[in-house]
Amino acid sequence: MTSNSTPAAASNHPLPSYLDPKHLGPWGIYLQQVDRVTPYLGSLARWVETLKRPKRALIVDVPIEMDNGTIAHFEGYRVQHNLSRGPGKGGVRFHQDVTLSEVMALSAWMSIKNAAVNVPYGGAKGGIRVDPKTLSKGELERLTRRYTSEIGLLIGPSKDIPAPDVNTNGQIMSWMMDTYSMNTGATATGVVTGKPIDLGGSLGRVEATGRGVFTVGVEAAKLSGLALQGARVAVQGFGNVGGTAGKLFAEAGAIVVAVQDHTGTIFNAKGLDVPAVLEHVANTGGVGGFKGADKMANDDFWSVDCEILIPAALEGQINAKNAGKIKAKLVIEGANGPTTPEADDILTDKGVLVLPDVIANAGGVTVSYFEWVQDFSSFFWSEDEINARLVRIMQEAFAAVWQVAQENKVSLRTATFIIACRRILHAREMRGLYP
Ligand code: GLU
Numbered sequence: 001m002t003s004n005s006t007p008a009a010a011s012n013h014p015l016p017s018y019l020d021p022k023h024l025g026p027w028g029i030y031l032q033q034v035d036r037v038t039p040y041l042g043s044l045a046r047w048v049e050t051l052k053r054p055k056r057a058l059i060v061d062v063p064i065e066m067d068n069g070t071i072a073h074f075e076g077y078r079v080q081h082n083l084s085r086g087p088g089k090g091g092v093r094f095h096q097d098v099t100l101s102e103v104m105a106l107s108a109w110m111s112i113k114n115a116a117v118n119v120p121y122g123g124a125k126g127g128i129r130v131d132p133k134t135l136s137k138g139e140l141e142r143l144t145r146r147y148t149s150e151i152g153l154l155i156g157p158s159k160d161i162p163a164p165d166v167n168t169n170g171q172i173m174s175w176m177m178d179t180y181s182m183n184t185g186a187t188a189t190g191v192v193t194g195k196p197i198d199l200g201g202s203l204g205r206v207e208a209t210g211r212g213v214f215t216v217g218v219e220a221a222k223l224s225g226l227a228l229q230g231a232r233v234a235v236q237g238f239g240n241v242g243g244t245a246g247k248l249f250a251e252a253g254a255i256v257v258a259v260q261d262h263t264g265t266i267f268n269a270k271g272l273d274v275p276a277v278l279e280h281v282a283n284t285g286g287v288g289g290f291k292g293a294d295k296m297a298n299d300d301f302w303s304v305d306c307e308i309l310i311p312a313a314l315e316g317q318i319n320a321k322n323a324g325k326i327k328a329k330l331v332i333e334g335a336n337g338p339t340t341p342e343a344d345d346i347l348t349d350k351g352v353l354v355l356p357d358v359i360a361n362a363g364g365v366t367v368s369y370f371e372w373v374q375d376f377s378s379f380f381w382s383e384d385e386i387n388a389r390l391v392r393i394m395q396e397a398f399a400a401v402w403q404v405a406q407e408n409k410v411s412l413r414t415a416t417f418i419i420a421c422r423r424i425l426h427a428r429e430m431r432g433l434y435p
Pocket of ligand 1: 164
């Protein structure tokens with residue numbers, strides 16, 4: 001440090017490229033979101049830098065023996081963004097495009113999400129850079145177990161609790177739970193959530209994210225005067241999240257007119273038979289080839305006439321190229337990070353109401369919290385009780401976000417960040433710096 005360096009200058013030591021705010025990608029987007037809320041943090045703004053870097057990030061090499069006898073190496077990650085409010089919590093994603101900076105952003109969004117619905121967790125996320133569709137079941141199991149062992153120094157029921165995310169499920173959670181338990185010498189069901197019911201899983205967990213999407217959608221529709229009866233819905237991604245949300249909207253009288261996933265886009269102006277589409281997806285792995293619908297060019301999905309659009313696939317799907325075409329009045333972000341900041345501005349200028357991921361898809365982690373509590377107490381609740389508690393938490397959190405947005409004349413995303421960042425940084429301040 002030179003003699004005229006100030007402590008402030010020292011804290012602004014040049015950042016490595018992946019922490020650079022100009023870096024385009026999920027982490028850069030997250031940093032812009034934090035910058036937008038800083039003026040609303042009052043004296044807590046002193047701590048805001050805490051949110052702009054992960055507490056810790058682990059990169060692991062995951063070697064496995066392939067069925068053909070060769071040894072393949074995959075890169076895995078576990079990032080704990082913030083632990084001020086409790087243990088780390090967040091999913092594990094298996095996808096060929098996973099990068100450290102993506103996992104960093106996803107872990108940060110978990111910190112915000114967990115604080116927004118006030119579950120007692122920090123934020124974490126993990127992933128492996130792999131296309132799991134190219135692996136046999138045995139290879140997938142060996143990959144999952146080796147990854148779990150490698151991140152074993154970070155995870156644990158009171159340290160950091162993984163869960164399902166893109167391309168991971170109850171089977172993968174079971175292997176993770178077993179590997180951790182065998183390595184530590186005691187069955188620890190609370191080390192992961194999203195487990196099958198027979199292994200300490202919670203009723204309602206599989207549908208929880210979609211149910212949360214539906215719950216905030218209903219609240220937002222009420223507040224903005226949009227009738228659900230006959231409302232047209234378009235959904236991107238028809239797995240746990242998009243599929244459940246589509247089903248619940250259809251049951252509430254809305255019409256699901258278009259669905260897109262990695263196998264194609266299907267459209268029916270009169271409304272798709274959602275249970276039949278779900279069955280087709282369960283049997284074939286995607287919506288492509290579904291009879292009872294017209295095929296549609298993938299690009300045309302974004303300009304479909306609809307009132308509600310639910311992006312429930314991957315990041316960056318609504319961007320500067322397609323945002324202008326969107327006709328929906330309400331966009332409910334089932335996925336994490338589906339809307340780029342440019343697209344967010346385009347939608348806001350058009351008067352589209354965007355329900356941001358950090359509140360809209362928080363139903364999953366909320367029921368993960370219930371699962372973890374049930375595992376700790378070895379006492380399991382009924383599905384009705386779980387759904388009622390989920391709906392109450394989502395409604396209360398959404399009402400608070402709506403109020404902060406009105407009071408400060410900001411977007412629902414910024415309002416959610418204001419609530420969450422205040423909670424995280426207040427915890428941070430009260431705990432103090434130690435050691
Ligand atoms: N992967 C989900 C999410 O992005 C759930 C995480 C969890 O339950 O811990 O919110």
